[in-house]
Amino acid sequence: MMLRVSGLNGFYGRARALSDVDLAVAPGETVALLGRNGAGKSTVMKCVIGLIRDKTGTIEFDGRAIQSLPPYRISRLGLGYVPEERRIFAELTVRENLELGRRSAGSAGRWPLERIFDVFPNLSGMRDRPGGAMSGGEQQMLTVARALMGNPKMLLLDEPSEGLAPLIVQQMAHMIRELQADGLAILLSEQNMHFAAAVAGRAYVIERGVIRHEGPTRDIIADPKVRAAYLAV
Secondary structure, three states: OOEEEEEEEEEEOOEEOOOOEEEEEOOOOEEEEEOOOOOOHHHHHHHHHOOOOOEEEEEEEOOEEOOOOOHHHHHHOOEEEEOOOOOOOOOOEHHHHHHHHHHHHOOOOOOOHHHHHHHOHHHHOOOOOEHHHOOHHHHHHHHHHHHHOOOOOEEEEEOOOOOOOHHHHHHHHHHHHHHHHOOOEEEEEEOOHHHHHHHOOEEEEEEOOEEEEEEEHHHHHHOHHHHHHHHOO
16 A cells, blocks of 8 residues: 555544544555545544644555655655645745755656646646735645645545535546546645535545544445544534
């Protein structure tokens, strides 16, 4: 497995946010982590990338235990992270935002600028536009593109479709399928069941920090009991 999480417990102070979470993602596979707001999806992501240090359990990435490593070392191993908040540099241009991602990797690798613009054609025409002058959907594309500049083996995408217009959601789904076809492993957290079904073959359902279901994404969202209990807003 590219990523294997076993018995993960995450804490915010004395509050236990995750309870014995187990999940896995194979090389080249896209897996969805489904659940309502506050279910624990983002907490799983932050534990994996090392932003939450108060945790127990095992996290293995590409065969190496990473649960005790700081985020910068995990990133250098090839695990990219796109947070829900986007966190672009508003005063820098699209090109400058992307170059910052490349500097962390030290070289262009598999994702030179021209290839980035091939995968994200919307960004190609706004290379010199400040990040703060972009729409929310364009900023989301930029954050994913910037993560790719670090030459990751796997991406963590936290709520990639949230707040986006339907057309941009379709473009995001197309982009994720292209990355999967290129061999990139992806774990994404989502509330949008239809988006998840369009990009992820397998899914886990989390509620109150506990994995409640796992299986083929389409089977999960087709189950009315699962939807009503854990996914309906």
